[in-house]
Amino acid sequence: MEVRKIFSRQAPLLGKSGQERLLNSTVCVVGLGGLGSVVCECLVRAGVGCLVLVDFDYVSLSDLNRQILYSYRDIGKRKVDAASKRLRSFLPDVKIKAISKRLTENSGPILQGDVVADCLDNFEARFCLDRLCRDKGLPFVHAGVEGLFGQVVTVLPEASKRLSDIYQGIDSNGKRPVALCPPVMVVGAVQALEILNFLLRGRAGLSFNDGLLFVDLEHFNLDKIELA
Amino acid sequence: MAIDVRIFGPLRLDSGLKAISIDAPEGKRRLRDILLELGRLKGLETLRAVATEGLQEGVPFIILVDGTNCMQLKGLDTQVKDGQRISIFPPSGGG
Numbered sequence: 001m002e003v004r005k006i007f008s009r010q011a012p013l014l015g016k017s018g019q020e021r022l023l024n025s026t027v028c029v030v031g032l033g034g035l036g037s038v039v040c041e042c043l044v045r046a047g048v049g050c051l052v053l054v055d056f057d058y059v060s061l062s063d064l065n066r067q068i069l070y071s072y073r074d075i076g077k078r079k080v081d082a083a084s085k086r087l088r089s090f091l092p093d094v095k096i097k098a099i100s101k102r103l104t105e106n107s108g109p110i111l112q113g114d115v116v117a118d119c120l121d122n123f124e125a126r127f128c129l130d131r132l133c134r135d136k137g138l139p140f141v142h143a144g145v146e147g148l149f150g151q152v153v154t155v156l157p158e159a160s161k162r163l164s165d166i167y168q169g170i171d172s173n174g175k176r177p178v179a180l181c182p183p184v185m186v187v188g189a190v191q192a193l194e195i196l197n198f199l200l201r202g203r204a205g206l207s208f209n210d211g212l213l214f215v216d217l218e219h220f221n222l223d224k225i226e227l228a
Numbered sequence: 229m230a231i232d233v234r235i236f237g238p239l240r241l242d243s244g245l246k247a248i249s250i251d252a253p254e255g256k257r258r259l260r261d262i263l264l265e266l267g268r269l270k271g272l273e274t275l276r277a278v279a280t281e282g283l284q285e286g287v288p289f290i291i292l293v294d295g296t297n298c299m300q301l302k303g304l305d306t307q308v309k310d311g312q313r314i315s316i317f318p319p320s321g322g323g
Contacts, residue, residue: 033323121323146320149237161296167319168299171286177322184322211295214236214317223236225315228295 003093007047018200019047025199026050028111028138030103030129031119032057032079034066034179035143038188039117039195041068044087046196050095051087052112055079056102066181108132115198116140117191123172130155130163139198141208143191145215146177150187153212153227154194156203166212166227183217190215229310231257233266236317239289243271252310259293260304262314275316279304289318 007019014022025048029036032055040051059067059074059082074082080098087094099110103125111129116138120126126142133140137157144151155163190213197205207213211224231250240246248269250262260279267276278287283303291298292315298306308314 031323035323119323121321123319123321144320144322146318146322149318150320151317165300166297167290168297169283169285169287170290170319170321171288177320179322212317216236216240218241223234225234225236225292225317226295226313227292 003091006045006091010046014047014200022047022196022199023049026052026113027115027117027195027199028052028054028113029117029119030054030111031117031121031125032067032069032083033063033119033121034068034181034184035145035188035191036117036119037067037069037083038185039119039192040083040087042189042192043195044091044094046192047091048094048196048199050097050113052097052099052110053080053083054099054101054103054107054110055083056100066179066184068181068185103128103132105131108136111136111138113138115195117195118142119188119191121177123167123170127162127164127167127172133157134162141191141194141198143187145179145184145187147180148183148217150183150215150217151212152187152190152194152208152215154198154206154209156209159209161227183215186217187215231262231308231310232313233262234313234315235272236315237289238318239272239274239316241271243269245269245271252308256307256309258304259291259298259306259308259314262308263291263304289316291316 059070069083069086080100084096141154211226214223233248263275263279266272
């Protein structure tokens with residue numbers, strides 16, 4: 001009964017069936033940095049019942065300016081463990097499968113759920129995730145952020161244009177991007193909302209499977225760039 | 229009718245331009261020539277360099293022609309037709 005109260009303020013928006021649908025959903029979040037932190041927190045607070053968390057990294061001091069799942073006490077801990085603890089602290093019933101592994105071409109079996117969140121931090125790994133999701137028939141919601149700019153796009157398993165087609169030619173092993181908390185939170189929140197809409201309404205709920213949302217917080221613009 | 233060019237990210241910041249209309253008197257223009265013309269504008273000089281030096285792996289921005297990466301078309305030799313849209317944006321890599 002107490003747990004239901006957590007979601008009382010969103011009930012008019014989701015309805016009982018929507019809330020149950022989220023409870024019975026699983027989202028695989030790959031990458032537990034800035035975007036992954038925001039996505040996980042938004043999904044669990046919305047009532048998504050199960051998360052599969054994938055990250056090989058450990059919490060370091062330079063993460064704390066934007067990776068909202070972690071605190072000073074988590075320095076040196078595995079991100080999947082620190083994230084699980086934090087997420088369970090505000091929703092003890094959430095089911096979490098923590099996988100502390102680097103994503104590789106052989107990572108197919110660890111990708112489970114209704115949808116995958118690409119919260120990785122380089123294009124090489126993202127293109128790998130794209131191939132794995134296509135092979136496993138999983139939709140994935142990609143996001144990236146750098147400085148005051150970012151983007152969100154959803155790639156369905158049967159899509160002919162993959163992430164590597166959209167971004168062909170980009171430096172896939174680029175330098176470490178500039179990262180500030182507010183843009184990370186905005187882009188991560190949009191990514192989480194796209195995922196929630198998919199879980200609630202299926203493909204009809206998607207906004208960015210036919211176009212890429214470009215987030216410009218220098219000018220406070222959100223533009224959808226059409227994709228063929 | 230003309231070719232509609234949309235600019236995003238740092239290029240918009242540097243040039244102060246959001247959208248530019250490029251004339252195509254013969255109904256189409258080569259992408260390379262469009263970039264050369266845009267590259268004359270303050271803040272868009274990088275586009276001139278791309279047009280001159282070519283699109284190589286590791287470019288800082290993506291050029292879409294009607295939603296398709298120009299590298300999946302004919303690169304800088306892509307003929308852009310009157311009424312088509314070019315979008316130039318920098319994908320962000322961070323997570």
